[in-house]
Amino acid sequence: MIRLDHQIFLYFFSTFSSSYIIWFLWNPIWFNHFCIVCGLSIISWTLAYYFFEIFNQEMIDPVGKIVLITGCDSGFGNRLACRLDRMGFHIYAGVLLPDGDGAKQLQQKCSNRLKIMQMDVTKPEEVNNVVEQIKQSGMPLWALVNNAGIGISVPFDWGNDIDVYRKVFDVNIFGVVRVTKSCISLLRQSNGRIVNVASLAARITSPLSSHYSMAKHSVRVFSDALRREIGSSSKMKIITLEPSFYRTDIINHDSMNRMRRKIFDETPEDIRENYGEKYFRIFDKSNQMTESIIKNDYEAVIEAMIMAVAGENPKLYYRCCNYYEVIAFWALSHMPEIIVDYSVKYSGKLNKLLWIKN
Known part of the structure; x- marks a missing residue:
């Protein structure tokens, strides 16, 4: 019996071949012009973004403006708070541990x-x-940066009931909504900005990251909703950042391994038996793979955050990633699902890492 994905490929190949033969025999001039126009449009749009970033460097006056940043204990929030303070903003740095x-x-x-x-x-x-x-x-709240977030990397069925999902969503999405709702009146008064930190993981869902990817995808949706509900009727700006893989406390292998063991112990026995202790070796390999792509210098993310907060005309989205990641993640996310599934499955031989006994 032919597999479904193979059938789709056969249909695609036959349709593509037939269309190409018809085009080759017919070869209409208008079709060639259409292809040229599409190609030039893509190139021009890319260049437009490039020139926009080069020439659009005007910054607002920071004097007397407050910026509230969540998650300043470490990582992006901590570094951003320092940079904006040097620029002259009044920073309210939200932390879990004041000491x-x-x-x-x-x-x-x-x-x-x-x-x-x-x-x-x-x-x-x-x-x-x-x-x-x-x-x-007595000062206006100019910007809210929803930066606080946590990450847990375990199979979707680990844990007691939906406790893992609830924990991730409580911080990564419900916390974002709560803080935004609490600040929205002040931001309306100042015609300020909301900066939401999502992730490239919201574009491509890799194995073991369902909780994080679902939450960060919800952050993207929330940003889009705010932009269309609020941004269309006021001067407020809603900006979304999508960083790739950077070394923050979210990617701490020691604490992540301890969390995985705790969640595994809370998992129902029948599910634990399906995985077994051998599965923990997969996490070691997963950690090694993460180390091979992680970036230690996240200055590009901080620069994007600064432009989102202080730029005169910020972009709607800042994708803080290199060209390879743009192709591998952002562009791939717009492909048909069958291509995405194959790419994720075979990239880095993940299929070997995700073995479980049946």
Whole structure:
């Protein structure tokens, strides 16, 4: 019996061949012109974006403007808070641990314009407290950067009920919505900006990342909804960032391995038996593969964040990735599903990494 994907390929090949033969025999001039116009349009659009980034470097005046950033304990949020503080913004840096190393580093490096705020985005009372302090400052809230996020990499059926999904969504999407709703009145008054940090993982879902990819895809959808609901009726700007693989606390193999063991122990016994202890070797190989593509210098992400917050005319999307990743992830995400599945399955021999006993 012919597999479904093979049948589709046969239909595609026969349709393509027949169409090509008809075109070759007919060879209409208008069709050639159409192909040329399409090609030139793609090239011109790409060049337009390139020139836009080169010549569109005007920055707004930061004096007297507040920027609220979530997830400043480390990573992108921590670095962005420092850079914006040097530019002259008043930074409200939301952290989980006000006495942690990340918060102490910010206090040492930055001016007194930066304020450390205890802000767990899953706790409404902490979010409301931060918003109230911004109101009492008497200065406008210019930008909200929804940066806080967590990542868990395990098979979709691990864990007790939907606990893993709930934990990831509580921070990565419900926290984003909660903070945005709490700040929206202040942002409307200032005609400010909402900067949401999504991920390239929202474009291509790889094995073991269903929780993270689903949440980050929801961030993209939320940004699109805000832009079409709010941005069309006001001067507010909604910007989305899609970083690729950078070394932040989300990609910490030691803590990730401990979390995997904990989640595995909470998984129902019949599911644990299906995987077995041997499956943990797969995570070691997965970690090695991640190390081969991860980037230590995330200055490109910070520059994109700065343009999103302080640029006079920011883009709607900033895809913080190299050309290879643009092709491998963003462009691939627009391909038919059968091509995406094959690419993900065979790229890096992932099919060998994802073996489970039946």
